[in-house]
Amino acid sequence: MSRPSAKRRAATVWPARPTVRYARQVAEALRTETVGGVVMLVATLAALIWANTPWASWYTKLRTHEVSPHWLGLGHMDLEHWASGGLLAVFFFIAGLxxxxxxxHGELRNPREAALPVLAAMAGMAMPALVFVAVTAGEPGALRGWAVPTATDIAFALAVLAVTFSTCPAPLRAFLLTLAVVDDLIAITIIALFYSGELHWTPLVISAALVxxxxxxxxxGVRSPWLYAPLAVLAWYFLHRSGVHATVAGVALGMLTSPRETPDERPTNAERVDHVLRPFSAGFCVPVFAFLSAGVALSTSALGAVLTDRVALGVIAGLVIGKFVGVLGGAWTAVRFGPAALGAGLHWRDIAGVALLAGVGFTVSLLIGGLAYTDPSQFERVTTAVLIASLLASAAATVVFRRRVRLRARPD
Structure with a gap:
């Protein structure tokens, strides 16, 4: 038997043994996000049903109902904008945490251990953008939406994983969660750099000072939530006034929330706020955003318009094909040429299933779609494309995972 190469011997097996604290945090996060994914799915179905009934006009009136205290200088804000700019700030705060x-404490604390999920996430965001650009090349105004198919919806993906692969090994869930964390960071960076409005420096500086x-x-080590809550709200408000998308404030504040343990072993600031806000985000913020964004017409003519629109086709191809090729290719590159190696609890078929599941792009994809395309009809086609792609990706991942369940059930 040939001896392993020095490079292979030096490879860092992923995942590394987690700390007890980190394992507990991951388990709680996965439970909440999985339940939240189910709630979001119910909200999405409710919006689709309502939008395809004779009372569809009432759904449109609800989502476009304006709630704008003009004395605050927030401009024209309807319920859909409050959901995307306000409620999703809480979602991105959790992403920052x-x-x-x-x-x-987790998989990203050591660069060698982080190589597998980080490279998979980076390639999983670059490849869908390239596929989208290739499909829409030459289409006027299409390139504004290059980032729509780049993001993965972790709650939706975890819900699908829980239903189709209940015996999924814990390292695979941890891989998906870590992948999604890096995915969210890159997504919010894209939003900040490419999808913000005209920049106003005074409110931007005030927001930065508050952060x-x-x-x-x-x-x-200050622990009072009554001090932090006003600071967070004011930082969000001034960032919104500055022209930068206000969700950026959420991820910045989340990243600055201290995970440092106290001598008396009380919950850290990060644990306390996570315990309060994660259920609110997963059970209310994201489902409400989904409900107000996902209601699109599913008539034959509407679906025909989607399937003949190159922008919509680019979104579908980017999520279903680009995500799979990117995530699986990035993971393979990290193992083949980098310092990573799959641990005993992971198999390449499992990674392939997660790569397919990464094509479930919902929350952030719809957010970027709304920022990229202001024309209502174009945005509706993009929304429908995201829904179709998420359904196709879920179905493909289900086939892989069900086969894995049967294989794992066989005796050795």
Whole structure:
């Protein structure tokens, strides 16, 4: 038998043995996000049913109902905009908490251990964009939506995983969660750089100063939520006024929330706010956003318009094909040429299933779609394309995972 190469011997097996604290955090996060994914699916179905009934006009009136205290200078804000700019700020705050936790106690604390999920996430966002550009090349105005198929919806994906692969090994769930954390970070960076409006420096500087004060108080160990809540709201408000998408404030504040343990072993600031806000985000914020965004017509003519629209086809191809090729290719590259190696609990068929499941792009894809395409009819076609792609990706992943369940049930 040939001896393994020095490079293979030096490879870091993924996942590494987690700390007890990190394993507990991951388990709680997975339970909440899985339940939240089911709630979001119910909200999505309710919106689709309502939007395809004789009372569809009432659904449109609800989502476009304006709630704009003009004295605050927020402009024309209807319920759909409040959901995308306000409620999703809470969603991205949780994403920031997850990223900080991963960097401090999780799989991202060691660059060698982080290679597998990070490269998979980066390739899984680059490849869909390339596929979208290739499909829509030459289509006027299409390139504004290059980032629509780049994001994975972790709640939706975890719900599908829980239903189709209930005996899924824990390392695979951890891989999907870590992949989604990196995915969310790149997505919010894309939104900040490419989908923000005209920049106003004074409110931007005020927002940055408030975020800095928040971070300083966290470093000093201040624990009062009555101090942090006004700072967070004001930072969100001034960032919205600055022209930068307000969800960026959420991820910044989440990353600055301290995970440092206290000498008396009380819950950390990050654990306390996560315990309160994660159920609110998964059970209310994201489902409400889904309900107000997913109601599209599913008539024969509407579906025909989607299937003949190159932008919509680019979204479908990017999510279903680009995500699979990118995530699986990035993971393979990390193992073949990088420092990573699959642990005993992972198999390449499992990684392939997750790569397919990464094509379930919903929350962030719809958010970017609304920012990229202001024309209502184009946005509706993009929304329908995201729904179709998510359904196709879920179905393909289900086939892979059900086969894995049968194989795992066989005696050795």
């Amino acid at each position: 997850e990223l900080r936790e991963e960097l401090t 800095a004060v928040y971070g300083l108080l966290q470093r000093r």
